[in-house]
Amino acid sequence: MAAPLPRDPIADAQRNWEEHGWADVAAPMAAITAIMRTQQILLARIEGALKPFGLTFARYELLALLSFARSGALPMNKASALLQVHPTSVTNAVDRLEGSGLVARSPHPTDGRTTLIELTAEGRTVAKRATAVLNTEVFGQSGFDAADVDQLIRILGTFRRNAGDFTDG
Amino acid sequence: MAAPLPRDPIADAQRNWEEHGWADVAAPMAAITAIMRTQQILLARIEGALKPFGLTFARYELLALLSFARSGALPMNKASALLQVHPTSVTNAVDRLEGSGLVARSPHPTDGRTTLIELTAEGRTVAKRATAVLNTEVFGQSGFDAADVDQLIRILGTFRRNAGDFTDG
């Protein structure tokens, strides 16, 4: 990890914005920049925890999603929608997970356009173990206190709904 | 933009966590996942706003940083530290910005190892215009209300300090 900076670069940016006459958007700019940086830190922690399993976060998310699917299998387009990533990203992840023997593709029984992804036995095992490690090493030590976690869930939930991610309440 | 989902996939994941005996980390998991998704949404907005300038967010951040530098120039390692990205990412961004004529490399006057990056006149102009558009189209319409912006700045600021990003108060 790089040595800590003597000053918060985002707070500095916010000051710069204020001094240049953009005080009205300085705070949202700082909040958004902080989200970008926080995501970077969290992603690094997650990838570090998953590395022993030969998984990346993108692949883990797909494994986890499949492990919760009732039937144990999902069409690729459904996975793309639920993970909210581009279909080509799912193709990429499935290619690699299939290469590792953690998932398998199979044709949809009635729709010739659709491909189903299914966990293999090994994939299910790896998903379980990786989840346990993530829970212990990352989610269990997030550094956010309980009240802040609630705030984040509320604030970002509202944001995501307004951004068109979902419609329920 | 894809059609909204009928249900919040992150809230569903949180429920799944709770039902599988991981209730103690379900909320932080949801908060962290929400941060990842929010970053994705914001990044897409930012890149959309910057596209007319031929800029990406990474390149814009470097331009903005240089535009606030007193001397108008920064060593690459300093830019890497302030932007908190890997040195190779800065090399990559500088290569492209230099190719577009927005920045120029120059040797450090006293340290032969160091390369200075400097805004060109055009770079300074583009930085100004891009900032104006970002302020209007993204930061000015973030969708976060003022109180939530303050909460985000506080919560994520604490997190980043604890993560070792910086040391000041």
Added chain:
DNA sequence: TCCAAACCCTTGGATGTCCTAGTATATTGC
């Protein structure tokens, strides 16, 4: 003085994301 250790930047490789375009299969409408 001089060589080893530290530091700076770049190159090359692995991954992930998105976009555009192309192929194959379904569905719709006339």
Added chain:
DNA sequence: GCAATATACTAGGACATCCAAGGGTTTGGA
């Protein structure tokens, strides 16, 4: 029933990020 439209997945390309490794420059201790 058949053509036009829509949907599903994949291939190729552009970018960004990180890591590992290499070459040049400085610094510092013997």
